[in-house]
Amino acid sequence: MLVDHQPDLLDDNNRKAAIEFIIRRTCWSLSPSSCHHVVPLLERLISNENCKLITHLSISSTVEPTTTTSSNIHRTQVAIIGTEPAGSVLGALLSQSGIDSIVLERHSRSYVESNIRAGLLEQATVDVLDDIGVGERLFQNDFIQRNIHVQFDGERITFPLSELTHGRVATTYGQQFVLQDLIDQRIKSGRRLWFDIESVEIERHDAADDSSGPLIRFTRCGNSNEECILCDFIAGCDGVLSPCCRRSVPPNILHTIERVYPFAWLSLLVEAPPSTKELIYSANIIYGFALQSIRPPRSTRFHLQVSLNDTLADWPDERIWNELKRRLKPNNLSWTLNEGPILERALFPIRASVTTPMQYKRLFFAGDAVHILPPTGAKGLNTAVKDVQSNAANWMNGHRTKHNINIAQGCREPALDSFIVNSSDPCFIQTSYNNSEQVMSEFGQFSGGGFAGDENCRQGFSDPRQGFETCAFNSLSAALDPFLARSTRYITCPNSIQLVNKLKTKGQFQNTFLMLVFISDVYHYRCCAHNFECGWPYYSEELWLATWNNGLCASMHAASQVTALVGPNNGIQVTIVEENEYPFDDTIHFHFQIIETNTI
Ligand SMILES: Cc1cc2nc3c(=O)[nH]c(=O)nc-3n(C[C@H](O)[C@H](O)[C@H](O)COP(=O)(O)OP(=O)(O)OC[C@H]3O[C@@H](n4cnc5c(N)ncnc54)[C@H](O)[C@@H]3O)c2cc1C
Incomplete structure (x- = not known):
């Protein structure tokens, strides 16, 4: 049993022999009680310079099948919990920097890849997705939003978004498609992403810098055998209220600022092409707010402001369509609302919240785990991507x-x-x-x-x-x-x-x-x-820059003339005429005219 060797392995003089022993042996029999002693030991060995070859250790029960637990220990640099936008994009960014990660997701792959939620990507998000190599399918779709329509009591104003932001656009591309692209890329490149994960428990994330790193225990759906991940850092990308990671931070450390709004959203996914191919934000002083967004290729998402006390039963189809028509219809414009089967309907109490800190020792948070924004803002996915982009490089x-x-x-x-x-x-x-x-x-x-x-x-x-x-x-x-x-x-x-x-x-x-x-x-x-x-x-x-000691620097070259006050107390006025034939000739001529300012 490996446990019997523990005293030798901890002795520095015998470390080399111990490492050779470990490398020779990839399977050990362990009793459940000894597993806790062995894990820190393995960690110390794995982090040893000479032992970099060991990236994956498996421990299996071979001797005492009736009394021991079969278990796997995995080693990575960053363990990521949650594979929606924050977790998946983080995994891709880390891999771009040569940092190994394991992503754990409690849902199935098919659930994640078909869950229709966000759909509006800001330019910065599109740039990140392109940079990590999943832009191809995204660029093929032509649902680009160059304008946004804002409507007050039927008066529609069109904001030329693209024109006002130097060509930036919003792109309509469903969160489920973003996830399909990211998951496909990760799996094809052989990086570890495991679905249907259960009972995730975090330990030692608050350990001091020089001690063993964090440890995550989990099981897989339909298999009660516990597995462990030894890692350097944990990324809590586990979404709204961070059901797993946030409870691992002492409550007195966390501070949440929350704004609860006195109304709710009725969110609808409709199988019908959008009536206007761009976003409409419409506020009606009597009836309330309505939003039309696009979910390509065939769907439209609507949000209706409703009372906090409303239930879904208060909103039969007929009432929904009447309300959408009167809130979204512009004055003095012929406009028809495209109707279709309502595929999904949900009521959300509206709140926005931000939780600090985003880091607790070796545990980092990103995305909805630390901030929630009302879906009408179309910010959640975009902010999640921004979080990981800022913190992953x-x-x-x-x-x-x-x-x-x-x-x-x-x-x-x-x-x-x-x-x-x-x-x-x-x-x-x-x-x-x-x-x-x-x-x-x-x-x-x-x-x-x-x-x-x-x-x-x-x-x-x-x-x-x-x-x-x-x-x-x-x-x-x-x-x-x-x-x-x-x-x-x-x-x-x-x-x-x-x-x-x-x-x-x-x-x-x-x-x-x-x-x-x-x-x-x-x-x-x-x-x-x-x-x-x-x-x-x-x-x-x-072309011309002031230097720290009141001089002038010709930082780049072009035919030009500069007049400036230079020298002690700016007491000299200098005019320099620069002549050159860039890019056809490398010679530069400077002509100086210098005047003491007290003689001017
Ligand atoms: C109807 C609707 C419309 C929206 N529209 C937009 C929009 O247009 N634009 C926009 O930017 N945003 C929009 N959003 C918000 C956006 O969907 C979220 O902000 C975004 O998904 C947040 O990503 P995330 O990765 O932080 O968290 P999540 O998407 O919540 O992902 C967290 C993941 O962690 C997993 N997880 C949790 N606990 C565990 C555990 N213990 N073990 C393993 N895995 C775990 C969950 O299963 C989940 O997959 C919308 C949201 C909704 C509901």
């Missing part, structure tokens, strides 16, 4: 990808951590330097700490002019000075004046679709949308 160990934005973040996030969150630890600042050094040694193209690239940094595309014409970051200085960030982090597209409506053919862009072209589809602008407006203003704004 590993900026402490190099750059997650060679994507330019990530590289800039790789310098900025640790530095910010140092300034704002954790100013006592110099390792954050050092990480910013390390990350900057890493990218500069591979891709640094021009003096002053800048690097440039198109979508991703690429070897072989090192002409600084090409770089500056696409995207350029002066990441380290921007990372270390919050005030510099806006101006120097992202200097883009100075040559946007040359944009044409054609695919660039000389490999300027890694993306194979149209980039930097003026045609009216937001996906061709993507995250660089703001560049089109900002390229020239940023470029001219950054």
Whole structure:
């Protein structure tokens, strides 16, 4: 029995022999009572440098079948509880950073993949889904919301959402489809995701940093054998009221702020195409609020404001349709409400709540586990994705990808951590330097700490002019000075004046679709949308910069003229005329005119 070896295994001198013993043996017989002693022991061994090869240990009953429990112990870095948007997106983001995870879900796969709930994805959510590689099917659907209709007592106002937000749109794509894509990707890549999980119990999540990590016990549906996960961190993505994870935090630590509204929503899923292919928010001073949202391909979701005391029996179909018609119909417009079978109906008391903290020692929370928003806001899924995106990136160990934005973040996030969150630890600042050094040694193209690239940094595309014409970051200085960030982090597209409506053919862009072209589809602008407006203003704004010692710095080059007060007490007025033939000639001429201000 392994338990018999315990004293030797804990002795440092015999550790090597013990590890060899463990590696040779993958099966042990354990009595239920000894299992508790052995688990911490295995953890210590697994975390040992020499034992990295062991990623999965199974312990099974082979000797005493009548008295022992068959059990499995699994090892991972992050155990995620819940596989809806927060848990699934977190799993994908962690895997992108090379961090192993196991996702546990109490429902079946078919339930999760068919549960119709959220449907409206904000642009930031679409960008994250695209970044983690599940954007393909999403981009094929054409339910893009460029406008939102807001109606007061029948007066409809259309807000050009896309126009007002520099081309950003909302995309209608059901939560069930998002989950299908994420689950499919995870299972195909062999990452662990287990459905039909029961009796999840969390232990040791409050352990000190230098002790054994958290442990999760669970069983699988139809099998009473207990299994364990040993992990470094637990992500509580278990949804509304966090039925599993939140009760593992002492009640005096948790603080919930809640707003309960004096009405309820009647939420309806109807099998009928939407009457208007965009969202309608309608407030009627007498009858109340109504919302029409879209659930492609064939359904419409409606929300009706109803009394808190109402029950479903108070709302027969006829009353529902009459109420929807009078609340949603616009004045002076011919408009017909499409009716159809009501597939789902539910009454929700309306409340919004936020619970803090989002982290308790080694247990982190995300999504509905810590904040609930009324479904009419269409924010829950989007906020869940934002939570995990903000908290999952590993900026402490190099750059997650060679994507330019990530590289800039790789310098900025640790530095910010140092300034704002954790100013006592110099390792954050050092990480910013390390990350900057890493990218500069591979891709640094021009003096002053800048690097440039198109979508991703690429070897072989090192002409600084090409770089500056696409995207350029002066990441380290921007990372270390919050005030510099806006101006120097992202200097883009100075040559946007040359944009044409054609695919660039000389490999300027890694993306194979149209980039930097003026045609009216937001996906061709993507995250660089703001560049089109900002390229020239940023470029001219950054040509000449004031230095800390009252000097002037020609940070980028273009034919230009600058007049500024410089020197001690700003006592000298200088005018500099810069002449160059960029990009056809590398020579730059500066002509100076200097006047002492007290002689002006
Ligand atoms: C009718 C309706 C319409 C909505 N419309 C929108 C919209 O248009 N846009 C929008 O952004 N949001 C919308 N929302 C909100 C959105 O659906 C939620 O905010 C979102 O699902 C939250 O995701 P989550 O991953 O945090 O939690 P959840 O989706 O609640 O997922 C939690 C998961 O954890 C699992 N779990 C719980 N306990 C355990 C346990 N002990 N062991 C294992 N697994 C466990 C649950 O089974 C569940 O799968 C809507 C919600 C509803 C109800």
